[in-house]
Amino acid sequence: MRMRQAVLKALDDAMAADGNVVLMGEDIGEAGGAFKCTEGLIGKFGRDRVIDTPISEMGFMGAAVGAAICGLKPVVEMMFIEFAGVALDQLTTEAATMRYLSRGRLTVPMVMRASAGAGQGFACQHSQMLDHWFRGTPGLKVCVPSGARTAYGLLRSAIDDPDPVIVLEPRILYGEREEFDGDPAYRIALGSAEVARMGRDVTLVTAGAMLRVALAAAEQTNADVEVIDLLSLAPWDRKTVAASAARTGRLITLEEAPAGTGWGGEVVAAVTSDAFGSLKAAPHRITLPDAPIPYSGALEKRYLPDPEYVAAQIDALVSSGRAPAAWWKEAS
Amino acid sequence: MTLANFNAPVARREALESRREQLVRMMEIRAVEDRIQRLYSEGEIRGSTHLANGQEAVAVGIARVTRPDDVVTCTYRGHGHALALGATPLQVIAEICGREAGAAGGVGGSMHLMEPSVGLLPTFAIVGAGLPVACGAALAARTRGTDNIAIAIFGDGSTNIGAFHESMNFAAIRKLPMLFVCENNLYGEYTRIDKSTPVSDLAVRAASYAMPSAIVDGQDIDAVADAVAQAVARARSGGGPTFIEMKTYRYSGHSRSDPATYRPAGELAEWQKRDPIDILAARLASEGTIAAGEAADLRAATAAAVEEATKDALASAHPSQDAILSHVTGASPGEDNRWNFWSKSTSSGRPTATPTSATR
Numbered sequence: 001m002r003m004r005q006a007v008l009k010a011l012d013d014a015m016a017a018d019g020n021v022v023l024m025g026e027d028i029g030e031a032g033g034a035f036k037c038t039e040g041l042i043g044k045f046g047r048d049r050v051i052d053t054p055i056s057e058m059g060f061m062g063a064a065v066g067a068a069i070c071g072l073k074p075v076v077e078m079m080f081i082e083f084a085g086v087a088l089d090q091l092t093t094e095a096a097t098m099r100y101l102s103r104g105r106l107t108v109p110m111v112m113r114a115s116a117g118a119g120q121g122f123a124c125q126h127s128q129m130l131d132h133w134f135r136g137t138p139g140l141k142v143c144v145p146s147g148a149r150t151a152y153g154l155l156r157s158a159i160d161d162p163d164p165v166i167v168l169e170p171r172i173l174y175g176e177r178e179e180f181d182g183d184p185a186y187r188i189a190l191g192s193a194e195v196a197r198m199g200r201d202v203t204l205v206t207a208g209a210m211l212r213v214a215l216a217a218a219e220q221t222n223a224d225v226e227v228i229d230l231l232s233l234a235p236w237d238r239k240t241v242a243a244s245a246a247r248t249g250r251l252i253t254l255e256e257a258p259a260g261t262g263w264g265g266e267v268v269a270a271v272t273s274d275a276f277g278s279l280k281a282a283p284h285r286i287t288l289p290d291a292p293i294p295y296s297g298a299l300e301k302r303y304l305p306d307p308e309y310v311a312a313q314i315d316a317l318v319s320s321g322r323a324p325a326a327w328w329k330e331a332s
Numbered sequence: 333m334t335l336a337n338f339n340a341p342v343a344r345r346e347a348l349e350s351r352r353e354q355l356v357r358m359m360e361i362r363a364v365e366d367r368i369q370r371l372y373s374e375g376e377i378r379g380s381t382h383l384a385n386g387q388e389a390v391a392v393g394i395a396r397v398t399r400p401d402d403v404v405t406c407t408y409r410g411h412g413h414a415l416a417l418g419a420t421p422l423q424v425i426a427e428i429c430g431r432e433a434g435a436a437g438g439v440g441g442s443m444h445l446m447e448p449s450v451g452l453l454p455t456f457a458i459v460g461a462g463l464p465v466a467c468g469a470a471l472a473a474r475t476r477g478t479d480n481i482a483i484a485i486f487g488d489g490s491t492n493i494g495a496f497h498e499s500m501n502f503a504a505i506r507k508l509p510m511l512f513v514c515e516n517n518l519y520g521e522y523t524r525i526d527k528s529t530p531v532s533d534l535a536v537r538a539a540s541y542a543m544p545s546a547i548v549d550g551q552d553i554d555a556v557a558d559a560v561a562q563a564v565a566r567a568r569s570g571g572g573p574t575f576i577e578m579k580t581y582r583y584s585g586h587s588r589s590d591p592a593t594y595r596p597a598g599e600l601a602e603w604q605k606r607d608p609i610d611i612l613a614a615r616l617a618s619e620g621t622i623a624a625g626e627a628a629d630l631r632a633a634t635a636a637a638v639e640e641a642t643k644d645a646l647a648s649a650h651p652s653q654d655a656i657l658s659h660v661t662g663a664s665p666g667e668d669n670r671w672n673f674w675s676k677s678t679s680s681g682r683p684t685a686t687p688t689s690a691t692r
């Protein structure tokens with residue numbers, strides 16, 4: 001099934017299983033969602049559970065927080081993750097601290113799922129991942145699926161979770177197909193990564209839409225690459241990554257994020273501490289440049305890491321033991 | 333003779349059926365605010381505090397006509413509301429002093445008082461943040477088929493922030509069972525309303541959301557209670573939200589460091605002539621509910637009780653370091669992941685704990 005269908009099925013199954021699950025967002029009812037992830041749900045569950053909101057992100061995000069405190073399990077759809085900017089207070093200041101300030105007497109079992117990421121020419125205000133807005137806030141959890149199966153498993157776990165969870169769905173993957181039987185019991189525990197490909201020479205840690213790039217790059221290199229799909233960015237699976245890096249002796253992160261904000265900074269720091277004695281080379285991060293995402297197809301193609309670029313970076317690290325320069329450093 | 337009879341928050345709330353207890357509660361709020369001011373100068377209080385002396389009638393008036401299972405969101409000027417709704421003086425004073433006996437065990441402080449057993453969510457330290465949350469509580473009440481309502485309490489300063497307008501619009505189109513109660517005390521932080529806001533009656537803003545509204549003398553508890561009771565009845569019966577503007581005044585500056593020198597000379601004295609406690613005390617004396625001269629005795633007894641609570645608060649321990657890591661997420665050490673109020677009966681199952689969650 002396509003990732004979009006997996007998201008829809010996860011919402012459908014969760015709503016059928018628990019009458020407290022409600023959906024909120026712009027154009028999710030009659031219109032079925034901007035990316036058709038809620039198509040048909042309003043007919044099945046009605047207007048009180050599939051709530052079309054005004055274009056008022058702060059308002060409906062806060063309403064989701066309040067509804068979650070009071071016993072519902074709201075799943076908010078944020079059409080583009082950038083739109084959460086005008087609603088950030090409700091997630092990072094209110095939802096994130098409710099359990100703490102109430103000493104566990106109140107919890108906020110809500111989910112915000114958002115389309116995110118680059119590659120389709122939506123330009124700089126509709127193409128970011130922005131996970132760093134959330135994973136730096138204690139009290140919030142953040143995950144990123146990489147296809148239909150993980151979209152289903154993570155979203156069901158997010159809805160089950162007693163705390164606010166942000167699910168960043170790579171928009172570019174909505175139409176992509178993956179073998180998945182849609183078992184309603186299927187879950188992926190938040191905070192656990194998957195080894196997507198076994199290898200002996202280097203550990204390549206990635207997430208979201210970059211998984212496809214990582215797997216393709218692994219086929220093109222001379223090295224035997226182990227690819228880890230992080231899946232959750234907060235909390236993240238330090239144990240799995242550190243164990244892999246200790247085994248292969250090399251660590252590379254492939255992040256769809258500007259260097260200054262990517263999750264790889266934390267992953268590299270932690271794994272270096274955990275596995276320093278086993279590392280044969282300095283850890284290396286493959287990121288986006290610290291610049292807005294360009295519109296032009298030619299520019300966006302250059303801006304995003306592709307398999308050829310990633311493979312060359314891997315080969316350079318493995319053969320020389322030194323971290324290669326990023327393309328924008330080479331060019332300057 | 334007064335406070336000692338009602339130690340539990342719910343009992344304190346229910347006690348407000350008594351007119352005499354309403355007066356005592358207003359006196360208690362005043363005494364606590366005065367004591368907080370002194371505790372600050374005694375070095376027992378960190379950060380900031382925002383006093384609401386002068387606004388007692390609004391707090392007690394709302395509390396007397398709403399139920400403990402209604403949800404209240406309130407601003408950081410919330411000491412009075414917490415006490416009115418039922419939190420005890422010990423809970424409030426100890427929290428503001430950062431002690432274990434505090435409402436939030438000392439992790440929240442002045443701006444984050446809470447008592448869920450009487451509906452009070454942790455008070456919101458971001459202007460306007462509580463309004464959307466109240467909408468959600470009202471939405472949950474209706475979706476779950478209960479007759480609970482939500483009450484958003486906020487200041488005049490909030491009515492210029494986006495969250496206010498988004499919430500008013502959302503509540504109106506969904507006909508949510510809730511109240512928007514604006515305490516218009518004329519000042520948003522250090523700025524007078526006429527310098528920040530082009531209208532002086534904020535209730536006119538409700539009209540653009542086709543929402544019924546009222547302007548109320550916030551210094552008269554009976555006027556407050558009447559207006560709130562009408563709005564509560566409308567909300568509980570499916571009639572949708574109401575906006576109520578309480579005309580009131582804070583005797584203190586914005587926060588503990590603000591001497592409020594920006595106020596016109598004589599303005600404070602004018603408002604103090606219509607002190608909400610004096611108004612109710614005179615009315616109860618003329619009705620015969622209290623004896624002539626009894627108000628002074630009640631005031632003295634209340635102040636003594638607050639002094640007792642202060643002693644207990646200062647005798648309470650500083651929180652242990654366990655408090656730092658507890659209740660961050662469901663995976664925090666010792667977390668019990670209990671489900672929320674209103675949800676226990678109908679939730680089809682408890683949430684799945686994350687694999688890393690520990691149990692004590």
